[in-house]
Amino acid sequence: MNQLTFENPVFSCYALAAALLIVKMMSQGWITVFRMFKVNGGFRYPEDARKSLANPDPSPGQLLPNEYVERSRRMHANDVENIPLFLVAALLYVCTSPSLWLAAGLFATYVLSRLGHFLVLLTQRPHEVRAFFWTIGSLIVYLMAGAVIWHALAR
Amino acid sequence: MNQLTFENPVFSCYALAAALLIVKMMSQGWITVFRMFKVNGGFRYPEDARKSLANPDPSPGQLLPNEYVERSRRMHANDVENIPLFLVAALLYVCTSPSLWLAAGLFATYVLSRLGHFLVLLTQRPHEVRAFFWTIGSLIVYLMAGAVIWHALAR
Amino acid sequence: MNQLTFENPVFSCYALAAALLIVKMMSQGWITVFRMFKVNGGFRYPEDARKSLANPDPSPGQLLPNEYVERSRRMHANDVENIPLFLVAALLYVCTSPSLWLAAGLFATYVLSRLGHFLVLLTQRPHEVRAFFWTIGSLIVYLMAGAVIWHALAR
Numbered sequence: 467m468n469q470l471t472f473e474n475p476v477f478s479c480y481a482l483a484a485a486l487l488i489v490k491m492m493s494q495g496w497i498t499v500f501r502m503f504k505v506n507g508g509f510r511y512p513e514d515a516r517k518s519l520a521n522p523d524p525s526p527g528q529l530l531p532n533e534y535v536e537r538s539r540r541m542h543a544n545d546v547e548n549i550p551l552f553l554v555a556a557l558l559y560v561c562t563s564p565s566l567w568l569a570a571g572l573f574a575t576y577v578l579s580r581l582g583h584f585l586v587l588l589t590q591r592p593h594e595v596r597a598f599f600w601t602i603g604s605l606i607v608y609l610m611a612g613a614v615i616w617h618a619l620a621r
Numbered sequence: 622m623n624q625l626t627f628e629n630p631v632f633s634c635y636a637l638a639a640a641l642l643i644v645k646m647m648s649q650g651w652i653t654v655f656r657m658f659k660v661n662g663g664f665r666y667p668e669d670a671r672k673s674l675a676n677p678d679p680s681p682g683q684l685l686p687n688e689y690v691e692r693s694r695r696m697h698a699n700d701v702e703n704i705p706l707f708l709v710a711a712l713l714y715v716c717t718s719p720s721l722w723l724a725a726g727l728f729a730t731y732v733l734s735r736l737g738h739f740l741v742l743l744t745q746r747p748h749e750v751r752a753f754f755w756t757i758g759s760l761i762v763y764l765m766a767g768a769v770i771w772h773a774l775a776r
Numbered sequence: 777m778n779q780l781t782f783e784n785p786v787f788s789c790y791a792l793a794a795a796l797l798i799v800k801m802m803s804q805g806w807i808t809v810f811r812m813f814k815v816n817g818g819f820r821y822p823e824d825a826r827k828s829l830a831n832p833d834p835s836p837g838q839l840l841p842n843e844y845v846e847r848s849r850r851m852h853a854n855d856v857e858n859i860p861l862f863l864v865a866a867l868l869y870v871c872t873s874p875s876l877w878l879a880a881g882l883f884a885t886y887v888l889s890r891l892g893h894f895l896v897l898l899t900q901r902p903h904e905v906r907a908f909f910w911t912i913g914s915l916i917v918y919l920m921a922g923a924v925i926w927h928a929l930a931r
Contacts (some may be wrong), residue, residue, distance in 0.1 A: 468623045468778045472716060472772055481713050482773040485766040488710050492762050495702060499752075510695060512688070513746045521748065533822070540820060542702060547805060550705040550860040554867075555798050557709075558791050561782060593824045593831065597782060600805075607802050611795040617782055618792040623778045627871060627927055636868050637928040640921040643865050650857060650910075665850060667843070669903045674849050676903065697857060705860040712864075 469561050476569045481558050484553050487580060491545040498538040508598035518572050524531030541587050545580075548600075552576055559610040562617040572606050579603040624716050631724045635715050638728035639708050642735065646700040653693040658753025696742050700735075703755075706762050707731055714765035717772040727761050734758040779871050783827040786879045790870050790908075793883035794863050797890060801855040818845030851897050855890075861917050862886055869920035872927040882916050889913040 472478050502508050505530040509515055515528045556573060582599040585591075627633050657663045662683040664670055671681045711728060737754040741747075783790050805902040812818050817838040819825055825838040866883060897900075 468781060470625055470716065470780055477716075478773045481716065481769050484709060484713060485769040485773070488706050488766045489763065489770075491702075492706055492759055492766075494891045495755075495759065496876055500714055511692075511742075511745075511751075513745045513749070516747070537821070545799075546701055546705075546856055550709070550856075550863070551798050553705070553709045554794060554860070554863045558794060560773045560782065561787075561791065587821075590821075592826070593819075593821070594829055598810075599829070604802055604805065605644060607639070608799065608832045611798045611802075614791050614795040615799075618788045618795070624830075625780055626778060626872065632871075633928045636871065636924050639864060639868060640924040640928070643861050643921045643923075644918065647861055647921075649916055650914065654907075666847070666897075666900075666903070668900045671902070673902045674904055677905070701856055701860075705864070708860070708864045 470557070474560070476564060476566050477560050479483070479566070479570045479573050480556050483577050485551050485558065486577055487552065490580065490584070491492060491549050494538065494542040494545055496578055498535060498542060501532075501535045505532050508532030528532075537587065541584065544583070544587075544600075548603060549580070550601070550609075555607050555610045555614065558614045558618050562613050564613065572610065576603055576606045599621070622718075624718060625712070630714070630719050631719060632715050634721070634725045634728050635711050638732050639711065641732055642704050642707065645735065645739070646697070646704050649693065649697040649700055653690060653697060656687075656693050658688055660687050662714045663687030675733070692742065696739065699742075699755075703758060703762075707758070710762050710765045710769065713769045717768050720766065725766065731758055731761045734761070740768070777873075779873060780867070784870070786868050786876050789876070789880045789883050790866050791818060793887050794866065796887055797859050797862065798820075800890065800894070801852070802907050804848065804852040804855055808852060811842075811845045811848050815842050815844055818842030847897065851894065854893070854897075854910075858913060859890070862913070865917050865920045865924065866911060868924045872923050873922065882920065886913055886916045889916070 468474075470477055472481065472600065506521075507530065509528050514521065515524050515526060517524050521528070556576075559569065559572075579599045579602040583596060583603065586596045586599060625631075625632055627636065661676075662685065664683050667684065669676065670679050670681060672679050676683070705768065711731075714727075734757040735756045738751060738758065741751040741754060778784075780787055782791065806874065816831075819838050822839065824831065825834050827834050831838070866886075869879065869882075875884060889909045889912040893906060893913065896906045896909060
């Protein structure tokens with residue numbers, strides 16, 4: 467039976483969670499852009515420190531790392547390491563025909579764990595809180611990948 | 622109805638765009654390799670600056686960052702931040718049964734926007750041109766993610 | 777015909793390979809965490825070098841790059857550049873209805889090539905061995921992407 471259609475409520479929940487995470491991760495790029503404009507620096511390409519419409523008053527210091535900008539880049543790097551794994555693991559998990567409530571619970575918890583992780587990094591909360599949220603997301607991905615392996619081998 | 626087959630022309634268009642982007646992103650790794658060979662440096666692993674078949678004349682300076690190589694790595698990092706999002710967002714968008722012409726137009730525009738972004742970085746054009754291409758790709762991903770969210774909630 | 781179900785043995789093989797790679801890539805994050813604990817440093821967020829439960833004896837030196845930790849981060853970055861491409865390319869390749877043995881062979885070889893790449897980096901073997909494993913994985917992704925392009929255009 468085909469699970470990958472919007473007629474399957476588990477797939478609908480997955481698609482909703484996936485699209486929200488895609489919007490989040492794409493927006494991290496805009497946050498980096500916003501921060502580079504705000505501090506007028508933190509650039510990485512030499513051509514960005516040349517005189518142009520968007521940079522009327524260039525200086526070589528604009529190419530130095532800026533912690534405010536780098537933080538957003540590291541947040542982006544963390545998304546890059548985690549979100550694509552969820553996107554594929556959860557898609558395959560949908561194909562194992564899980565119960566709607568379990569699947570919806572895992573997807574929602576994952577989205578909330580990434581939201582928590584984002585807010586902790588944004589507000590520079592202690593490492594333990596960040597580790598807590600990351601661990602939850604990580605365990606959900608392991609759980610779904612485990613269910614997929616089990617399903618693939620059990621047939 | 623199942624949208625994820627090559628009998629669905631929207632899926633065929635998606636698969637074509639996705640495969641082209643996968644080839645592009647994979648090739649960025651080879652471009653980095655090519656550049657490391659060309660400048661005989663820009664390595665990041667200490668073992669790469671040891672004497673070997675591919676490195677008969679090693680020196681510690683080979684481990685220093687090299688802008689020519691780093692540029693390719695940053696281009697790769699930009700692919701990593703963007704292309705996986707398109708690959709999944711567009712797959713889910715195909716499941717919303719969009720019109721063929723709209724979908725094909727979005728997929729083709731995305732591929733062209735990434736090609737433009739690649740060429741701008743390769744030839745070190747001003748930041749504004751790069752931002753233009755990146756913004757187009759970003760908006761297409763937002764649009765598709767928005768359509769997926771709408772479709773998931775409207776049912 | 778729908779290929780993306782566990783009733784299709786090619787899909788089952790894909791799902792198994794994909795889940796194993798997802799587990800591998802997620803675990804690289806834990807390896808980085810383990811290494812940061814072991815050397816009590818290599819942190820990147822200023823707040824991580826503040827006094828806390830997990831860091832009772834902080835020092836500014838904890839924020840300096842540590843090669844042991846950085847190696848795990850670079851291994852993670854390599855996963856990030858490669859594994860999502862396989863996950864999507866192979867999914868689309870499954871939709872081209874390949875022969876089971878060819879597909880299973882490609883998937884298994886890819887997983888083994890990534891395992892080899894991981895072990896080479898872990899044990900700091902010469903660059904040539906790493907390049908060998910990476911090249912195999914890269915060629916498999918190109919091959920599958922090529923099959924998808926061919927299939928999309930041939931219809």
